[in-house]
Amino acid sequence: MSTEITLLVNGERRAVPVDDDDLLLDVLRGLGHTSVREGCGVGACGACTVLADGHSVSSCLARAVRYDGAALTTADGLPADDDVVEEFVAARAMQCGYCIPGFVLMTHELLAENPDAGEAEIDAHLEGNICRCGTYLEIRTACVNAARRRREAAHTEKESA
Amino acid sequence: MTIDSRSAVSAGVADRGSAAFEGRAVGESWGRVAARSKVRGELQHAADEALRPCLDVVVTRSTRPHAEILGVDAARAKAVDGVVDVVTGADLHALLGDAIFTGPAFADQPCLAVGKVRYVGEPVAAVIARGRAAARAGAEEVAVDYRELDPVHDVDAAVRGAPFVHDELRPSVVFGDLAHLRGIRDTNVNYEYVLRHGDPVEPPPGSVTVSDEFWCPPTHHVPIELPFTAAWRDGDRLEILSTTQTPSYVRQSVADLLGLPLASVRVRTAPLGGSFGAKMYDRLEPLAAALAWTRRTAVRIAVSREEAFLLTTRHGAAVTGSMTADADGNIVAADADVRYDTGAYADVGPRITAKSGMVASGPYRIAQAHVRSRCVYTNKPSAGPFRGFGVPQVTWSHESLVDELARARGEDPAAFRRRNLLREGDVSVVGTPMHSADFVGCLDAVTAALDWESPLERPTGRYRRGRGVAVGIKAVLTPTISNAVLQLNQDGSATLLISTVDMGQGSDTIMAQIAAEPLCLPEGAVRVVAADTDVTPYDTITAGSRSTYHSGNAVRRAAEAMRDKLIEIAAARFGVAATDVKITGDGLVSTQTQQKASIPELLHAHFGARGTTLTTEADFRTTWQPYDKRTGRSPQVTEHWFAGAAAAQLTVDTATGRVHVEHLAIAGDVGRAINPALVEQQLTGAAIMGVGHALFDQLVFDEGQIVNGTLLDYQLPSIHDVPDRITPIVVENPHRTGPYGAKGVGETTIIPLAPAIANAVRDAIGIRFTRLPLTSERILDALAAQEEPS
Ligand code: FES
Ligand code: FES
Numbered sequence: 001m002s003t004e005i006t007l008l009v010n011g012e013r014r015a016v017p018v019d020d021d022d023l024l025l026d027v028l029r030g031l032g033h034t035s036v037r038e039g040c041g042v043g044a045c046g047a048c049t050v051l052a053d054g055h056s057v058s059s060c061l062a063r064a065v066r067y068d069g070a071a072l073t074t075a076d077g078l079p080a081d082d083d084v085v086e087e088f089v090a091a092r093a094m095q096c097g098y099c100i101p102g103f104v105l106m107t108h109e110l111l112a113e114n115p116d117a118g119e120a121e122i123d124a125h126l127e128g129n130i131c132r133c134g135t136y137l138e139i140r141t142a143c144v145n146a147a148r149r150r151r152e153a154a155h156t157e158k159e160s161a
Numbered sequence: 162m163t164i165d166s167r168s169a170v171s172a173g174v175a176d177r178g179s180a181a182f183e184g185r186a187v188g189e190s191w192g193r194v195a196a197r198s199k200v201r202g203e204l205q206h207a208a209d210e211a212l213r214p215c216l217d218v219v220v221t222r223s224t225r226p227h228a229e230i231l232g233v234d235a236a237r238a239k240a241v242d243g244v245v246d247v248v249t250g251a252d253l254h255a256l257l258g259d260a261i262f263t264g265p266a267f268a269d270q271p272c273l274a275v276g277k278v279r280y281v282g283e284p285v286a287a288v289i290a291r292g293r294a295a296a297r298a299g300a301e302e303v304a305v306d307y308r309e310l311d312p313v314h315d316v317d318a319a320v321r322g323a324p325f326v327h328d329e330l331r332p333s334v335v336f337g338d339l340a341h342l343r344g345i346r347d348t349n350v351n352y353e354y355v356l357r358h359g360d361p362v363e364p365p366p367g368s369v370t371v372s373d374e375f376w377c378p379p380t381h382h383v384p385i386e387l388p389f390t391a392a393w394r395d396g397d398r399l400e401i402l403s404t405t406q407t408p409s410y411v412r413q414s415v416a417d418l419l420g421l422p423l424a425s426v427r428v429r430t431a432p433l434g435g436s437f438g439a440k441m442y443d444r445l446e447p448l449a450a451a452l453a454w455t456r457r458t459a460v461r462i463a464v465s466r467e468e469a470f471l472l473t474t475r476h477g478a479a480v481t482g483s484m485t486a487d488a489d490g491n492i493v494a495a496d497a498d499v500r501y502d503t504g505a506y507a508d509v510g511p512r513i514t515a516k517s518g519m520v521a522s523g524p525y526r527i528a529q530a531h532v533r534s535r536c537v538y539t540n541k542p543s544a545g546p547f548r549g550f551g552v553p554q555v556t557w558s559h560e561s562l563v564d565e566l567a568r569a570r571g572e573d574p575a576a577f578r579r580r581n582l583l584r585e586g587d588v589s590v591v592g593t594p595m596h597s598a599d600f601v602g603c604l605d606a607v608t609a610a611l612d613w614e615s616p617l618e619r620p621t622g623r624y625r626r627g628r629g630v631a632v633g634i635k636a637v638l639t640p641t642i643s644n645a646v647l648q649l650n651q652d653g654s655a656t657l658l659i660s661t662v663d664m665g666q667g668s669d670t671i672m673a674q675i676a677a678e679p680l681c682l683p684e685g686a687v688r689v690v691a692a693d694t695d696v697t698p699y700d701t702i703t704a705g706s707r708s709t710y711h712s713g714n715a716v717r718r719a720a721e722a723m724r725d726k727l728i729e730i731a732a733a734r735f736g737v738a739a740t741d742v743k744i745t746g747d748g749l750v751s752t753q754t755q756q757k758a759s760i761p762e763l764l765h766a767h768f769g770a771r772g773t774t775l776t777t778e779a780d781f782r783t784t785w786q787p788y789d790k791r792t793g794r795s796p797q798v799t800e801h802w803f804a805g806a807a808a809a810q811l812t813v814d815t816a817t818g819r820v821h822v823e824h825l826a827i828a829g830d831v832g833r834a835i836n837p838a839l840v841e842q843q844l845t846g847a848a849i850m851g852v853g854h855a856l857f858d859q860l861v862f863d864e865g866q867i868v869n870g871t872l873l874d875y876q877l878p879s880i881h882d883v884p885d886r887i888t889p890i891v892v893e894n895p896h897r898t899g900p901y902g903a904k905g906v907g908e909t910t911i912i913p914l915a916p917a918i919a920n921a922v923r924d925a926i927g928i929r930f931t932r933l934p935l936t937s938e939r940i941l942d943a944l945a946a947q948e949e950p951s
Contacts, residue, residue: 034209035202037434039385040466040872047385075202088200092192095842096665097199098385098434104200123880130872132385132435133665134849135842136880137887 005068009033010077018064024050025059028074035076035101039130046129049102050074056109073108075101083153084108084146091142095133102129107143115150117143185746186677187901190838191684194669195432207404207431208389208463215391215461216245218452219296221286221303222471223278226540226865227312227324230276230305233286238302243295247303248287248452250275256455260418265410265442267351267507268333270543272448278307279326279505280542281866282471287452289460312540314865316479316502319349319539326505326538327351338787339511351503352511352536354518356793358590359494359529367488371565372481372496375558376932377915378859379477379502381870382547383877384664386434387469390445392452393459399450400427404434406441406662406703408692414443415450423694426450430692433664437850438546440664441704442509444472470870474860475547476513477502478554480521484562490570492563492581495522495590499534499555501544508545510536516636517551519591519788519798523559524600524634525581530590532793540865548847549908550705552635553854553915557933560631560916565929574920575608575630582632585894592794593636595802597896597904600632603806603828606890610826611808623816626823627925630808633912636799637905638705639785644698645715647676648774649723653760655682656774657719660692660700661712666907667839668708674835675716675900679724680760681746698778706803706905709835711781713900718779726775730767731758801896804830805909807848807917809884813925815944818937820856820922822884829909830892833902837891843906844889851914853878857934 002017009031018027025048028036039047041060048060051073078085084107087093094100103126110117110125117125122143131139198204221238235247250273253261261275262268274285288299311324319326329346332339342351364370390403399419405411408428416426433440445462452460464472478501485494499521503510518534534555567577582600583589608614608630619626646658657676663669673687690697700712724744731749732739735756743750748759758766765771783800810824827848834840850858857876861869869875889910895902919930928943 029209034205037202037206037385038387038466042466042871042873044872045385075200078201085197085200089192089196092196092838092842094193094196094199095667095846096384096386096433096435097195097202097204098206098665100200101202104202126880128879130383130385130877130879132383132437132850132877133842134846134878134883136849136878136883137845138842140880 003065005065007067008071010073020063020065022064023060024057024062024064024067027064028059033074033076035074037098046102046106047099049105051105051109054109054112056106073105075104083149087146087149088142091138091145093135093138093142095135099129099131103139107146111147111150115147115154117147119144185681186674187835189674190836191670191674193667193839194673194689204432206386206434207402210402210431212391212402212461213393213459215393215459216289216291217293217296218287218289218449218460218462219293219300220284221288221300221305223274223281223283223285225278225307225309226281227310228278228307229310230274230278230285231308232306234304235286237304238288238299241295241299241302243291244288244299245291246289246456247299248289249273250285253451253455257418257451260420261451262331263414263418263443263447264333264507265509266333266336266339266511267331269327269331270443270506272451280540282542283505284448287448289452289456293463312865313349314539314541314862316477316500316537316539319537320500320535325349326540349538350535351507351538352514354515354534354793356519356530356532356591357791358794361529364485364494365487368485368493369566369569370483370485371562371569372483373562373931375480375482375561377478377554377557378933379544380475380854380858381470381860381875382437382439382475383875384433384435384437384439387464387466388440388444388472389463390449391459391461392449394453394457398425398427399454400429401446401450402429403446404440405430405444405446406433406436406664408662408694409660409699410442410702411446412694415446418447418450419454427693427695430662432691433662436664437548438704439473441546441702466872467870470867471542473508473545474504474542476510476544476551476554480555480558482558482562484566486566486570490572490577490580492525492527494529495527497521497532497555497558499532501536501551502539502541503536504539504541504543506543507536508543510544513546513551517555519793520552520634520636521555521559522590523563524583524632524804526583526587527590541862542867546704548850549911550635552633552912556631556633556912557916560913561919561929561931564920564923575604575613578632579604591798592796593798597830597832597894598802598804599830599892599894600634600804602892602894603804603830604630604632606828606892607806607808607826610888610890611810611824613808624812624814625925626810626812627921627923628808628810629917629920629924630806631913631916631920633805635803635908635912637710637801637803638707639783639800641701641707641711642780642782643700643711643715644778644780645712645719646698646776646778647719647723648776649760651761651764651768651771651773653686655687657687657689657716658697659689659712659716660697661708662692662703664703666843667836668703670839671709671835672712672716675713676720678901679720681744706907709903709905710801710899711783713903714781715779717900718781719777722777722779723775726777727760727763731763734758734763734766801904803904803909805912807910807913809917809921811918811921811925813922813940815926818940818944820918820935822852822918824886825884826888826890827910828890828892829906830894831906832896832899832904833893834891835901835903840891840906841889844910845887847908847911848887848914849878849883851911852882852884852918855915855918855934857936859934
């Protein structure tokens with residue numbers, strides 16, 4: 001059955017007709033958000049990660065109808081000066097790059113919950129994402145640096161408050 | 162947990178920093194092209210592109226490993242809502258004849274099975290529908306009637322004889338050296354390479370021989386981007402957009418399939434989301450082309466991960482090997498009998514069999530070597546190229562044997578290797594001399610990184626520590642061809658047309674740097690166009706670490722020709738001799754009159770218009786001398802050699818059988834690093850993939866059927882599997898004809914990786930493993946067996 005749902009994708013309200021079993025992955029790709037990618041279809045690689053109300057979701061397993069009204073973030077919709085993106089670029093954390101948007105969003109989720117995350121927390125949080133090119137060291141560095149940047153920004157804010 | 166800072170072991174690049182180099186590109190770690198759009202996911206991969214409306218294709222797959230197809234009933238499938246058509250192999254065979262059998266070495270693989278199926282998962286019928294869901298539903302409804310035949314799953318059983326996977330061998334017409342195999346019947350061995358070097362002699366007194374049986378299981382590439390192909394007719398032309406490393410090959414293959422001129426087939430690529438050998442030669446393209454052409458429609462094939470596992474695999478390989486050292490510790494003899502399991506279709510297996518067979522005794526000076534390397538059909542999914550091209554499988558055996566041989570002599574395994582390794586100018590057992598392949602330098606670099614000479618702390622409790630090392634050798638694919646067309650735009654930017662495909666190895670960045678160097682162009686000035694056979698010139702393939710050298714040389718030549726053109730134009734303008742004009746970062750300068758013109762000024766004046774382009778082109782070809790049929794030897798079997806080494810320090814948890822890699826050092830002789838940061842990423846990335854192959858990564862089969870063909874079941878290295886410390890080391894011995902001395906690097910460190918880890922495990926717990934991977938169960942079993950009183 002086709003129903004119309006409303007998704008708030010990267011701050012933009014989108015009304016989309018969906019069937020009950022349409023996947024969030026396909027709906028978002030259909031809306032042009034091709035940073036959301038199918039790598040496994042079974043929740044085991046993280047390439048399809050999106051944030052729904054700030055929480056990471058494997059969109060390959062998610063029925064779109066369940067996200068009616070949700071605020072969704074995809075990597076391509078991050079602000080132009082996004083701190084996590086900046087640190088991934090600086091750390092050269094990409095080879096083919098296919099997996100990287102998923103890692104970027106996982107990093108956002110982690111740092112929103114725990115800006116003090118260290119390497120152990122980072123590894124634990126990113127363990128479900130696969131980078132077949134083997135860029136893990138650079139990804140970890142990017143994540144560590146993004147955490148530092150967050151803490152410093154928070155500190156400066158406090159100072160100036 | 163760090164990547165050590167780069168410790169370049171440079172052999173003194175003769176021309177580095179000398180007056181011959183005015184450019185500032187080569188040797189610099191320019192940022193990867195499209196870095197930001199990759200991080201944001203904005204880079205468009207093939208399946209991301211907006212296309213004309215396409216029908217979706219899903220295939221019905223064989224449920225039998227070996228069977229005759231008695232009939233295909235598509236009635237129920239055609240009744241599924243949205244299904245437009247169902248096409249069988251018999252339908253396509255009636256229209257296109259034997260042309261539907263394709264393959265890079267043997268023309269043995271139909272895009273849909275004709276008459277027989279040869280593995281579980283083989284495509285039998287294609288369902289064309291509006292939408293993937295309808296196509297899937299239709300594919301479920303196709304009923305196939307089979308008459309079962311006896312299958313053969315084991316490579317050694319297949320060598321012995323019946324049942325036979327193919328009634329007769331069908332080598333591709335393209336290769337003269339395979340022609341003698343045409344029509345041979347009653348065998349599963351589709352190719353055999355034999356190497357005979359030196360005369361067998363009795364081992365001298367005091368010599369030591371070690372021998373064993375080794376096994377590398379099949380594995381899968383699992384690039385995260387899934388394979389995708391779309392094809393449509395454009396009048397009397399066929400256009401294809403595909404995830405492929407081999408656009409020039411695909412154009413030829415599809416032109417042959419449909420009987421079209423090359424100009425009537427357009428194959429377009431987009432950057433690949435990884436490949437590692439998975440996306441090359443004939444994958445989804447022949448089926449998409451045949452359907453689009455014969456049905457006069459636009460089709461799209463987007464496969465699931467489960468289906469991707471069935472498209473190609475890495476060859477499982479059995480090696481029976483032995484090695485002998487004389488009393489002085491010189492390796493005097495080596496023997497290897499190699500059987501590659503190529504599955505139901507040969508793909509490029511025969512080439513792998515020869516190219517890996519010739520290095521099956523390792524990078525050593527050996528008086529007498531004998532190799533027999535065979536490519537064997539079985540009723541399993543076809544095996545094809547995989548990062549390393551079959552060499553990791555034989556390295557697994559020779560680097561385990563060398564290690565045992567050193568131990569049997571009571572000698573340090575690194576010292577024993579060092580004495581026996583090939584040096585510059587040495588002629589390898591295959592008859593071709595060594596150049597720019599510093600095995601000793603690589604070995605020294607990785608052992609120094611591990612502080613090899615200092616005693617290792619060896620706890621005796623639950624955790625045991627060990628160190629291991631291994632060295633690898635591989636020949637670059639020869640002969641091959643690359644072309645480059647360079648357009649210098651009037652504003653000083655440049656557009657480079659090559660058919661090398663960037664799949665994450667960084668070729669777009671490397672080629673931009675090579676093009677920029679003679680023209681003194683800054684970072685970001687050179688745009689590399691994605692391979693498109695309507696636009697970009699022929700290139701053999703993007704594979705086998707060949708691009709930096711081959712495409713790089715073509716690009717360098719095109720760029721140097723461009724520099725010469727600019728100098729000519731400037732000399733005419735300045736009224737001086739061409740020899741007086743130099744190119745700098747600011748443009749063209751007369752050393753005599755100090756007159757200056759920037760590239761934009763010069764071209765604007767030259768053409769009298771803005772926005773113009775100046776074009777140059779170049780090609781680069783390598784040649785070889787085919788190996789002698791009887792001895793397998795040739796004085797020029799390859800254009801150059803890759804040399805790499807790996808050393809690992811690790812602990813084994815004797816309670817759980819888990820291996821924990823504390824420090825991994827990897828080195829590759831890259832000739833010269835065009836972009837050191839990208840070279841390090843290749844070294845490190847290949848090593849992490851190799852850790853997976855050493856410890857857990859494998860395809861598991863039961864009666865020919867893949868049992869772990871999903872990412873829930875197939876284990877890949879995650880961030881937890883990364884060693885505590887990785888030290889990538891760039892060794893540079895410039896190649897005399899490499900572009901600025903450079904060679905490729907993509908496979909160098911995966912080759913010695915698994916044996917380095919197994920040798921360290923041997924060092925830690927005293928057990929030699931001959932079968933990969935070293936799973937915790939396997940280690941626990943071996944420890945239990947070690948405990949048992951004999
Ligand atoms: S595609 Fe969703 S986790 Fe892999
Ligand atoms: S960068 Fe290629 S898969 Fe991660």
